[in-house]
Amino acid sequence: MDLLPFFEWAETSLLGTIGKTYGGVYAIGQSLHLMSLALLGGTVLITDLRLMNLLLRDVPSEVVADNAHKWFKFALTVVICTGIFMAAAVATRMYYNPFYWAKMTALLAGIAFVFAIKRPLLKRPHDSIHPVVLKSMALASMVIWFSVGATGRWIGFS
Amino acid sequence: MLFDLAQWVDSFELSTRLHESYYMYNWVESTHVLTLMLSLGMLFVIDLRMLGWAFTGVPASRIAARLNLPMMIGFTVMIVTGLLLFFAVPVRTTQSIWFRIKFLLLIVAAINAWLFHKRMNESVSTWDHDAVAPKRLRTGAALSLGLWAGIVTTGRLIAYDWYDCYRVQSDLIAWAAGCMVE
Numbered sequence: 632m633d634l635l636p637f638f639e640w641a642e643t644s645l646l647g648t649i650g651k652t653y654g655g656v657y658a659i660g661q662s663l664h665l666m667s668l669a670l671l672g673g674t675v676l677i678t679d680l681r682l683m684n685l686l687l688r689d690v691p692s693e694v695v696a697d698n699a700h701k702w703f704k705f706a707l708t709v710v711i712c713t714g715i716f717m718a719a720a721v722a723t724r725m726y727y728n729p730f731y732w733a734k735m736t737a738l739l740a741g742i743a744f745v746f747a748i749k750r751p752l753l754k755r756p757h758d759s760i761h762p763v764v765l766k767s768m769a770l771a772s773m774v775i776w777f778s779v780g781a782t783g784r785w786i787g788f789s
Numbered sequence: 790m791l792f793d794l795a796q797w798v799d800s801f802e803l804s805t806r807l808h809e810s811y812y813m814y815n816w817v818e819s820t821h822v823l824t825l826m827l828s829l830g831m832l833f834v835i836d837l838r839m840l841g842w843a844f845t846g847v848p849a850s851r852i853a854a855r856l857n858l859p860m861m862i863g864f865t866v867m868i869v870t871g872l873l874l875f876f877a878v879p880v881r882t883t884q885s886i887w888f889r890i891k892f893l894l895l896i897v898a899a900i901n902a903w904l905f906h907k908r909m910n911e912s913v914s915t916w917d918h919d920a921v922a923p924k925r926l927r928t929g930a931a932l933s934l935g936l937w938a939g940i941v942t943t944g945r946l947i948a949y950d951w952y953d954c955y956r957v958q959s960d961l962i963a964w965a966a967g968c969m970v971e
Contacts, residue, residue, distance in 0.1 A: 658949060662942040665825060673830015687855045690847050698844045702837065780826060784819045
């Protein structure tokens with residue numbers, strides 16, 4: 632299925648037009664995107680470093696994971712909303728940008744990983760999960776979310 | 790004086806080479822931006838704890854103490870990469886009104902952080918287990934969030950040339966940006 636017509640429509644939509652016309656609004660969208668990415672990254676790092684026993688070792692990992700996940704969901708929502716706004720303004724260019732597709736792939740992988748694997752597993756008592764499983768999952772999580780940030784940054788360079 | 794300093798930095802061959810190196814410059818910039826996840830990510834969690842919006846069941850001093858090291862590592866990387874970015878484009882950056890505002894906000898944020906830590910260490914034993922920090926510290930945490938929102942926004946705006954000196958600017962903007970008549 633060719634998605635080009637959808638991207639062309641997105642660029643002429645109200646959202647795309649606002650982003651194209653008002654540079655200040657677009658820049659604020661970018662800033663919100665960056666700040667929410669920072670929060671998202673912070674919550675991921677706190678959880679994963681705790682699971683790897685490298686951070687907050689004197690706080691139960693269940694407490695860390697549950698608290699961080701609430702703000703992860705908030706940050707992810709803002710990342711997606713501001714990301715749609717930013718992409719709409721330059722949708723056709725995004726369609727032809729390989730890093731855009733790399734980021735979307737990494738983002739979808741990240742979301743699937745969190746909601747289909749990580750959270751269901753972490754809802755169980757953590758001492759009932761083998762430490763190797765916990766640490767491997769934490770490492771995979773950090774790699775995936777770093778890829779989301781890195782590919783997103785390189786969209787602007789290509 | 791700032792303009793002279795910028796021109797002096799610009800005269801280094803390494804500055805030009807860094808600016809013109811597609812991969813090196815972009816890696817430095819990417820590292821600067823991605824380290825936000827470590828530095829600001831930790832800072833946001835500490836501020837949210839003080840405001841009573843996260844980790845309310847964990848003593849505030851424990852959150853602040855444990856997240857301080859990774860946060861400081863993040864800020865150190867950001868300072869180093871930030872200096873490199875300035876080193877690569879010194880003249881335009883010096884004359885960017887956004888860079889100037891960002892720099893001022895960074896100074897205010899640093900003072901706020903110092904005051905925050907001082908006040909927290911002085912009084913934490915009396916409220917450490919409370920879900921919400923005392924008002925003075927909550928104000929500091931909220932101010933920290935606001936200042937960093939401003940720093941990220943002005944940092945992002947440096948890339949835009951709306952108020953660059955090569956354009957016709959009002960006297961106020963030209964003065965604030967430090968535009969030099971050549």
